[in-house]
Amino acid sequence: MMSVNTWASTPLFLAASQNFPPYSFLDKNGNLSGIDIDIAYKIMKLSDIQLSIELEPSSRIEYLIKNEKLDGVITTTPHITETLSHTMWFSETLYSTTLSLFINPKKKEIFRQQLPYQKVCQRAGFLNASILTSPEFSTTSFIDVRSVNYVSQLVDLLSSDRVDCVIAEDIAFIYQAKEMKKQNQVLLIKEITDRDIFIGIQDRIVKKYPELTNKIDQTIKELHKQQIIDDIIIKYLKLPLKKAH
Known part of the structure; x- marks a missing residue:
């Protein structure tokens, strides 16, 4: 020291x-x-x-x-x-980074129906220790929450349709999707809050x-x-x- x-x-x-x-x-x-x-x-x-x-x-x-x-x-x-x-x-x-909501692009039409996000995003992926403070979202907003240790696991969950959406920091998530050559399988649909x-x-x-x-x-x-x-x-x-x- x-x-x-x-x-x-x-x-x-x-x-x-x-x-x-x-x-x-x-x-x-x-x-x-x-x-x-x-x-x-x-x-x-x-x-x-x-x-x-x-x-x-x-x-x-x-x-x-x-x-x-x-x-x-x-x-x-x-x-x-x-x-x-x-x-x-x-x-x-x-x-600053932005905590954002991501979906698989093939589900884009469902989100365009302007339904509440909780209706079409019932299974959500989060990073362990992630803190979500938003009037619109919390970890209790979803029926099924999958918590993982690494951003790469979030990319896998979304690209394989094991979750309906992922909430993650945009820079880290898109960077990792690019590294895994899965950038075409993720789509930023909504920015939630800045950090x-x-x-x-x-x-x-x-x-x-x-x-x-x-x-x-x-x-x-x-x-x-x-x-x-x-x-x-x-x-x-x-x-x-x-x-x-």
């Missing part, structure tokens, strides 16, 4: 979600890769803040932060920040190095000003997001 008098001299230990492309994952050579990783390294380069990033399962990240084994997290997992919000500082927004992605730092670190938070936020603003974050996201989006009409 950070133990010297200047925070620029020693790494800030952060975690990111394990095996969650295109946000954070290991590439074919075993190197850290993804939108969150690239953004974090850009922050490191522009601000002279040293970062050490490790990939961990969501439940493990929460445990490590609670037990002060990590300095912070680059979060795409809402339940982590909601659980630990009283012990962490959160940065300016890095970018902000940011860096969370333990309060104990912030109290020890109060200048750290301002440095991170100023660097994030500069990345937005130069459109560097947009360029990073575009690099990983191999398929344009198309919404059904």
Whole structure:
């Protein structure tokens, strides 16, 4: 952990979600890769803040932060920040994702009948630990809910008609469908809610190095000003997001 008098001299230990492309994952050579990783390294380069990033399962990240084994997290997992919000500082927004409703395109005509979504989407697929807060949808809105650990499993469920719809983050879901060569078997039908992605730092670190938070936020603003974050996201989006009409 950070133990010297200047925070620029020693790494800030952060975690990111394990095996969650295109946000954070290991590439074919075993190197850290993804939108969150690239953004974090850009922050490191522009601000002279040293970062050490490790990939961990969501439940493990929460445990490590609670037990002060990590300095912070680059979060795409809402339940982590909601659980630990009283012990962490959160940065300016890095970018936003959209939680969306997907169907198999061959069922598009059913959805065009303007029936309530719960009538035609009785079997729904979700990612474990996903939090759905929407006046229109909740996990209890559906007769049958299939929860899985990986986005690739959601793609399989939808493409094989084992669920009527999937609720997932659009960037991750379409990226994975493209990787599996099943992009023609999924269709974004409705955007449900947006989520902000940011860096969370333990309060104990912030109290020890109060200048750290301002440095991170100023660097994030500069990345937005130069459109560097947009360029990073575009690099990983191999398929344009198309919404059904």
